[in-house]
Every structure is written in C-alpha cells, then in structure tokens.
Amino acid sequence: MKLLRPFQLASLKSGLFWRTFLLMGVLTTLSISAWVGLVSMLQREPQVQQISAQVISVVTITHAALTHSAPELRRELLFELVSNEGIRVFTLEDDDDVEPPPANALMPDIEALVKAKLGADTRFSRSVNGMPGFWVSFNIGEDRYWLMLERERIHGMSGVQWLGWASVVSVASLLGAALISGLINRPLARLTVATRELAEGRRPDKLPEKGPAEIIQANRSFNQMVEDLQQVESDRAVILAGISHDLRTPLARMQLEVEMAKLSDEAREGIQSDIAQMDAIIGQFLDYAKPTESSTFTTVDMTALLAETAHEAGRMPDVRIHTDITDNATVLGNPTDLKRVLNNLVENARRYGKTPGADYTEIDIKCSVKGMHTFKRVTIEVQDHGPGVPDEQIQSLLKPFTRLDSARGQANGAGLGLAIVDRVLLRHGAELQVRNREGGGLLFQITMKVMA
The missing domain is CATH 1.10.287.130 (Signal transduction histidine kinase, dimerisation/phosphotransfer (DHp) domain)
Incomplete structure (x- = not known):
C-alpha cells in the first residue's frame, strides 16, 4: 500500500479546453451535416423540375424551329443555335458510340419527366462519339437527331461544391468553437493557477x-x-x-x-x-x-544534508548507519525544514525499528538521481530493519497524534513526528511513499524534482 502526494495539482486548463472544443466541434459538425441533408432533400424536387423543364423547352423549341424553317436556312439556324445558345444538333446514327447518362441521384427523375413529355423513345447520354455533354434524342418525322446541351446548363451544385462550402463553414465554426472555448476556459484557468500557487x-x-x-x-x-x-x-x-x-x-x-x-x-x-x-x-x-513559506526556498544540497544527518545519527550508541548517497543531488526547498524531515525519519526508525534480536537499530540512508533533463528526480530512502507495520495501519502513520499499538509503551512525544514530515513534504511539492520493505522493516521514500 502506498501513500502518494502529487508534485502539483492536475492541470485543468488543457483538458477542459479540448473537451469543450470537441463537444462544440461535434455539435457544429452534426448541425452542418443535418443542414446539408435537409437542404439537399428540399432542393431535390425543385431542381428536378427545373432541369426537366429546361431540357423539354430547349428540345421543343429546337424541334419546332427545325420543322418550320426552310431547308436552305437550317444550316444558318443550327449555326446560330451553337453560337448564341450553346446548342448543337447532330444526326443520330445507329453506329454512334453512346455512353450512358450521368449516374447521379437526379437523373432517373429527370428521365422520367422528359420522356413523359417528349416520348418514351427519348434517349439520354453523357457522351456521343467521344464528345462530352448532355445529349437528348428527338425525332422529326423519320429523321432522328441528337441535341447536345452544355453540362453546366443542366447541373445543379455538384458534390464537390457542396463539400467545399461545407468545409468552409466547418472551419469557420471550429475557429469560433476554439475562440468560445478559450473565453469560457480562461477564468477557470486563472482560478486553477491561483489555487495551485496557494497550495x-x-x-x-x-x-x-x-x-x-x-x-x-x-x-x-x-x-x-x-x-x-x-x-x-x-x-x-x-x-x-x-x-x-x-x-x-x-x-x-x-x-x-x-x-x-x-x-x-x-x-x-x-x-x-x-x-x-x-x-x-x-x-x-x-x-x-x-x-513552510515558499519564499524561504533556496537551492539545497541534499548530498551534504544527508551526509550530515547520517554522521549525526551514527554518533548515537544504539544506531548503525549504512549510506549510499549519490553526488550532486540538489533540490529547491527550505534547508531547515528538510533537515527536520530527515531527523524525524531517522528518529522514528531508531525508536521503533530495532533489528530483532539486537540492542541497536540498523538504518539505511540512500539517495539517487534518476531521469533526464527536466524530468530528473532525487529519490531519498530511509529504511530500518525492524518488525515493520501491518499493511492495514500504514495509512494511519502520517496522521497527527497517531501512535500504533506497538509503539505506545515507548512513546515520548505527541505523535506528530511523521505528520510533520508529511506536512513539510507536501509544501515542498514532494512525493512520499511509505511501505514495508522486503526482509522486514519500514521504508520511507521521498521523490523531489532536481534543481538544475
């Protein structure tokens, strides 16, 4: 079982911002999708009617013009239709290379309406003899013709255009969502920073x-x-x-x-x-x-502080000290309070961690530096070789005025030694873990950020 203290409060700023932004983005995307679907559905029938009426009108007028014009004037008429109206008329041959009409959602309805007006034998194509366009067949007596319209005249807004406009609207909406999320999050972010500083x-x-x-x-x-x-x-x-x-x-x-x-x-x-x-x-x-005021924090040489603590503890007749302390371990803190923490841990081990069968206490003091760059951490361990503490009682060790049953008979204080340790380390933003060590005894592990 571990008792953990985080190095700092969890950052609320980024999580809340992205959560708000994501929710607003999803809502905007769903709204745009629903809007596009609704507009497409409402626009479908009018668009079909408009395109069909345009095709029927052009074919009917061209049919009438060709029927009632003098044969010698038809060439001029066809040239005028091409020049002014973008309409071309070709003779329909049996060997024409005809491709099927455009495969879009409107075409079946357009075909049905046009055939209802012009006849069931009306044919449609998107390309005849390799020439792209919108092709519609019609008859003048026994003669058969192709009438070609420019595709742009009968096309509504394409899927690419819809996608383009939807993308523009989506980007603008997401930028707005980011702005609104920032405005909503900023006051709470200030409050979070202020709360962290106060803590x-x-x-x-x-x-x-x-x-x-x-x-x-x-x-x-x-x-x-x-x-x-x-x-x-x-x-x-x-x-x-x-x-x-x-x-x-x-x-x-x-x-x-x-x-x-x-x-x-x-x-x-x-x-x-x-x-x-x-x-x-x-x-x-x-x-x-x-x-413990943060204004009193300075650079503390934990290597020297631990060596001094170990030397002082080693002078006591009932203590045997074993050290493994790395060099250049520096942290930011109050040296007096950190020295008090180490003394309390050593004193707790001396009182309650006597080695079974011996009249002295063995205490191990270790210090190491782990990690890289800004993630470097100083890890300090103080452990004894005594009987340890039942796992279910470890959580109570750091509470004020707490002494376990096994220690009451030899208690000389108010039960605040380890509570002081916990309180001071909390103010230093350190992480404290307490557990029974393998082989017997109690282990206190302190982790602090390295001061560069």
Missing part, C-alpha cells in the same frame, strides 16, 4: 472581478478567502510566538528550581525527564503548526 504556499495575484456574474462571484469569493487565510497565518504566527514564550519560560524556571532543590538524584532525574518531554511536545506542536 504551494505562495500568495496568488488578485483575480479580476469582472465578466459574467458567476465569474465575478467566484473570483470575489476566492480573493476574500486568500485575504482570510493571510489573516489566519498572521494570527497563528502571533499565537506560536506566545506559546513558545509563555510555556517555555515556566519550564525553564521549573528546571532551575529542580536544580536548586534538595531532591534525591532519582527524583531530580524523573522531574527533569518530565520537563524535557513537555518541552519536546511543545516543540513538536510548534513544528507542526509552523508554515
């Missing part, structure tokens, strides 16, 4: 109180919350200073009176032990309540 111990800039009523209310409430938290921090600093002075001064006076009193050595040592324990408990309360 990391920094005071965020005041959010603008303008825009829609809901955004104004949310930003105004957040700004007021920040002001209230700053006032609470200020009041807490005053309270901490008062506790430190008002409680430790009587303890110091009691310590002096014990030294001067005529007491037996056993009684004096007992009272001094109680006073020291009270002072330690007060110190734990102050350490837990003390905020």
Whole structure:
C-alpha cells in the first residue's frame, strides 16, 4: 500500500479546453451535416423540375424551329443555335458510340419527366462519339437527331461544391468553437493557477472581478478567502510566538528550581525527564503548526544534508548507519525544514525499528538521481530493519497524534513526528511513499524534482 502526494495539482486548463472544443466541434459538425441533408432533400424536387423543364423547352423549341424553317436556312439556324445558345444538333446514327447518362441521384427523375413529355423513345447520354455533354434524342418525322446541351446548363451544385462550402463553414465554426472555448476556459484557468500557487504556499495575484456574474462571484469569493487565510497565518504566527514564550519560560524556571532543590538524584532525574518531554511536545506542536513559506526556498544540497544527518545519527550508541548517497543531488526547498524531515525519519526508525534480536537499530540512508533533463528526480530512502507495520495501519502513520499499538509503551512525544514530515513534504511539492520493505522493516521514500 502506498501513500502518494502529487508534485502539483492536475492541470485543468488543457483538458477542459479540448473537451469543450470537441463537444462544440461535434455539435457544429452534426448541425452542418443535418443542414446539408435537409437542404439537399428540399432542393431535390425543385431542381428536378427545373432541369426537366429546361431540357423539354430547349428540345421543343429546337424541334419546332427545325420543322418550320426552310431547308436552305437550317444550316444558318443550327449555326446560330451553337453560337448564341450553346446548342448543337447532330444526326443520330445507329453506329454512334453512346455512353450512358450521368449516374447521379437526379437523373432517373429527370428521365422520367422528359420522356413523359417528349416520348418514351427519348434517349439520354453523357457522351456521343467521344464528345462530352448532355445529349437528348428527338425525332422529326423519320429523321432522328441528337441535341447536345452544355453540362453546366443542366447541373445543379455538384458534390464537390457542396463539400467545399461545407468545409468552409466547418472551419469557420471550429475557429469560433476554439475562440468560445478559450473565453469560457480562461477564468477557470486563472482560478486553477491561483489555487495551485496557494497550495504551494505562495500568495496568488488578485483575480479580476469582472465578466459574467458567476465569474465575478467566484473570483470575489476566492480573493476574500486568500485575504482570510493571510489573516489566519498572521494570527497563528502571533499565537506560536506566545506559546513558545509563555510555556517555555515556566519550564525553564521549573528546571532551575529542580536544580536548586534538595531532591534525591532519582527524583531530580524523573522531574527533569518530565520537563524535557513537555518541552519536546511543545516543540513538536510548534513544528507542526509552523508554515513552510515558499519564499524561504533556496537551492539545497541534499548530498551534504544527508551526509550530515547520517554522521549525526551514527554518533548515537544504539544506531548503525549504512549510506549510499549519490553526488550532486540538489533540490529547491527550505534547508531547515528538510533537515527536520530527515531527523524525524531517522528518529522514528531508531525508536521503533530495532533489528530483532539486537540492542541497536540498523538504518539505511540512500539517495539517487534518476531521469533526464527536466524530468530528473532525487529519490531519498530511509529504511530500518525492524518488525515493520501491518499493511492495514500504514495509512494511519502520517496522521497527527497517531501512535500504533506497538509503539505506545515507548512513546515520548505527541505523535506528530511523521505528520510533520508529511506536512513539510507536501509544501515542498514532494512525493512520499511509505511501505514495508522486503526482509522486514519500514521504508520511507521521498521523490523531489532536481534543481538544475
């Protein structure tokens, strides 16, 4: 079982923007598709009627003109039809190379209407003898003719044109969706950034109180919350200073009176032990309540800090230290608070991680740097070789005022040591994992971003 702390809050900005953009894009695409389908359906019948009427009219007029004109004037008439109207008339031969009419959705209905007016033997073609066009046959007596119209005269909007216009409208709609998504997401993105800064111990800039009523209310409430938290921090600093002075001064006076009193050595040592324990408990309360300000963060040489911690712990008679510390491990943080974290972990291991069958505690301190470039991480491990902790109780280790049953008999503090560790690492944006190690004992693993 692991207790994880993320390096930072999950970014809401990109996810919300793309989700809104995708939903609006899908809605726009479906709307355009429905619009195109509806227009095509409503336009189909009028377009069929218009094209059929045009074909029938041209064929009828040409038939009449050729029928009633003098034979010697027909050549001039055909030339005029070609020049002015784009209409050509050819003699229909049995050996003509005829291709079938255009295979579009309108053609069957056009054929039916034209044949109903001009006769069932009317033929259609898209090319005769290799000459493209819109060809319609008609008869003058026993003579058969082809009448060719330009395709553009009888075509409506093509599928490519429909696709082109739909693409233009879709691109414009998607650009509009991106703009609207950005406008919707921007206030929430500001709030997310400000929340992250507040969680990391920094005071965020005041959010603008303008825009829609809901955004104004949310930003105004957040700004007021920040002001209230700053006032609470200020009041807490005053309270901490008062506790430190008002409680430790009587303890110091009691310590002096014990030294001067005529007491037996056993009684004096007992009272001094109680006073020291009270002072330690007060110190734990102050350490837990003390905020870790990000403004105090500097570049910390964890290699040197771990080496110093290991050296100090190795001087204790009941501790055996084993180290494996890499060079050049630097992080951004408060050196005093990080040193307190390491001391608390070592002290926890010393108290509760004694090696079975031995009168001393073995503690392993390891440090390594993993990853590349901006993804480099410093991994710190502090582990003992003791009995460990039941898996179901690991989650309770980092809670304030918590001591497990196996440790109660030897507890000297208020149960805040590991809670202080968790609180300080959270303010440093570090990740803490707690688990039982293979072979027995408890392992604390800290992962922090490398300071370049």
